[in-house]
Amino acid sequence: MGMKEQKTVGTVLKYVVLIAVGIVMVYPLLWMIGATFKTNNEMFAGAGFIPANPTLDGWKDAMKNYGGDLNIWTSMINTYKYVIPKVIFTVLSATITAYGFGRFNFKGKGILFALMLSMLFLPQVVLNVPQYIMYNKFGWIDSPWYAPIVMPALFATESYFVFMLVQFMRNIPRDLDEAAAIDGCNSWQTLTKIIMPMLKPAMVSAALFQFMWSSNDFMGPLLYVTTQSRKPAALFVKLSMDADTGFAWNRVLAVSLISIAPSLIVFFCAQNQFIDGVTAGAVKG
Amino acid sequence: MGNQGYQTAPAGALPRRKGKFAKFVEQNIGFIYIIPWIIGFLVFKVYPFGSSLVYSFTDFNLFKGIKEVGVMNYVDIFTDKKITTALITTVKYAFMTVPLKLIAALFIAYILNFKIKCLNLFRTAYYIPSILGGSVAIAVLWKALFRDEGLINTMLGYIGIQGPSWLSDTSYAIWIICLLRIWQFGSAMVLFLAALKGVPVDLYEAATIDGAGKWRQFFTITIPLITPVIFYNLITQIVQAFQEFNGPYIITQGGPRNSTTLVAMLVYNYGFKLNEMGMASAIAWVMFIAVGILSVLAFISQKYWVYYSD
Incomplete structure (x- = not known):
């Protein structure tokens, strides 16, 4: 085999691998979409994802509730009642904290920054029980505004975002801050008028990640939301699964699909920001 | 200043x-x-x-308060077979998922780093599971795929294989839970891809002139230069693996016969189902110390294998 043939074989092989792995990654989701339009008899009769006799039964059933005052739509609204404040609070508090760490020197900064980063290694599981006890004392359990989920976001408690924003901030030239100071901006004005506009792509990335993570969060609502009508989509999907698994898969899968649809749409609209955001923390700096 | x-x-x-x-x-x-x-x-x-x-160090219960103080929880942890099994299962889970996930991520990133057409399309496809994989919806989907009459066994049926009961067989269930995490290798892959793009091309050219083959180049140039990212991925994946909760809780409820009960689930069961919050805290601390030891070991090992250019 000559060099040229060898190279062609290599290229073909690469595409074969990429496409095969791509199918493993995407097919389950495609199948899921198709399955919501299948009858329950057809569901597992074949491996194709296009329904033979498309039906809307799964979707119609997905709109019904399970005897309580909660259905997929009210649970979706509940989800975004805490996701949206959490996203906004996280981005603002993480930006301010990153500004403090990234742009100034003060006593103890090294130690505090190390402590902040060390929180990346503190598993949430260790904190669940004592936090629950603490929130219980605060009277936050089952709060109508989801205090245990929303409040920590006000205080930049997720080090990942602070770190990510510090890394991005490093690429904004310090000359700009100095020029702003000479023009009479105080440090807060420098942050809001100079840094924030330049940091916008990173702030958008942070917002997108927090949106995904807090929409997917299951443990938080499981612990802190007990009133049926306040439960978010993550809990509703679990409820639906427990009630219907074994006989109404099209309904369960339709409920599941609706619950992740906003995340999917956001991802497709902003995939480049995700990639930029995920690479910022580890590769630069 | x-x-x-x-x-x-x-x-x-x-x-x-x-x-x-x-x-x-x-x-x-x-x-x-x-x-x-x-x-x-x-x-x-x-x-x-x-x-x-x-x-x-107490028997704290949310409703009954503290009645006893001492090391009894820790004694129980190392003598109760259910708890030691969960600890061992969690360590196994971490040691199965982290390396496989990183190898898959690096392998695919390596291929994508050749001049591949439709790079963005592939990258997007591989990244989607990472975005959605942690959700309840995907755990439900996983159950649909691996149930006895699920999609996987239907596919195996086409080639004449009678698939096993993935989720109710103690030797398979943990692998299905592992697979859900390995399937989410996209985020680590994106990091590897960015790191691979940062490896200077002239290094490869020089190595080619010196007669080094592709494999040799991969192990002597590529790998050493991306060790910082390998290290970052390793640490973050270890910490995450020890916290896995949604997968076993939703797909198998920790079964069959506790073969998929991971530490996070155990903490949940003790703390919030049995209200034995003292015990739950002790289990969480044992896990924290395990993660801590692993992280410290990784940080110490850094100087032997992680190459920082600056």
Whole structure:
């Protein structure tokens, strides 16, 4: 085999691998979409994802509730009642904290920054029980505004975002801050008028990640939301699964699909920001 | 400017006479910006972390309070077979998923780094599971795929294989839970891809002239240059693997016969189902120490294998 043939074989092989792995990654989701339009008899009769006799039964059933005052739509609204404040609070508090760490020197900064980063290694599981006890004392359990989920976001408690924003901030030239100071901006004005506009792509990335993570969060609502009508989509999907698994898969899968649809749409609209955001923390700096 | 906030540089623009306090504020303005974080750190991290250690030496129950103090929880942890099994299962889970996930991520990133057409399309396809994989919806989907009459067994049926009961067989169930995590290799892959793109092309050219083959180049140039990213991925994946909860809780409820009960689930069961919060705290602490030891080992090992260019 000559060099040229060898190279062609290599290229073909690469595409074969990429496409095969791509199918493993995407097919389950495609199948899921198709399955919501299948009858329950057809569901597992074949491996194709296009329904033979498309039906809307799964979707119609997905709109019904399970005897309580909660259905997929009210649970979706509940989800975004805490996701949206959490996203906004996280981005603002993480930006301010990153500004403090990234742009100034003060006593103890090294130690505090190390402590902040060390929180990346503190598993949430260790904190669940004592936090629950603490929130219980605060009277936050089952709060109508989801205090245990929303409040920590006000205080930049997720080090990942602070770190990510510090890394991005490093690429904004310090000359700009100095020029702003000479023009009479105080440090807060420098942050809001100079840094924030330049940091916008990173702030958008942070917002997108927090949106995904807090929409997917299951443990938080499981612990802190007990009133049926306040439960978010993550809990509703679990409820639906427990009630219907074994006989109404099209309904369960339709409920599941609706619950992740906003995340999917956001991802497709902003995939480049995700990639930029995920690479910022580890590769630069 | 030394140790001061550098905002003090254009001092002429500021009012001339300042009190001691104003001066102090000015010099430590950076500290003021991190005050919210410090409050959050103390209230939501340090205090719970510390109190969890205290609770772990008690039989704290949310309704009954504390009746007994001592090391009994820790004794139980290492003598109760159910708990030791969960600890071992969790370590196994981490050691199965982390390397496989990283190898898959690096392998695919390596292929994508050749001049591949439709790079963005592939990258998107591989990344989607990472975005959605942690959700309840995907755990439900996983159950649909691996149930006895699920999609996987239907496919196996086409080639004449009678698939096993993946989720109710103790030898398979944990692998299905592992697979859900390995399937989410996209985020690690994106990092590897960015790192691979940063490897200077002239290094490969020089190596080719010296007669080094592709494999040799991969192990002597590529791998050493991306070790910082391998290290970052390794650490973050270990910490995450030890916390896995959704997969086993939703797909197998920890079964069959506790073969998929991971530590996070055990903490949940003790703390929030049985209300034995002292015991739950002790289990969480044992896990924290395990993760801590692994992280410290990884950090120590760094100097032997991680190559920092600057």
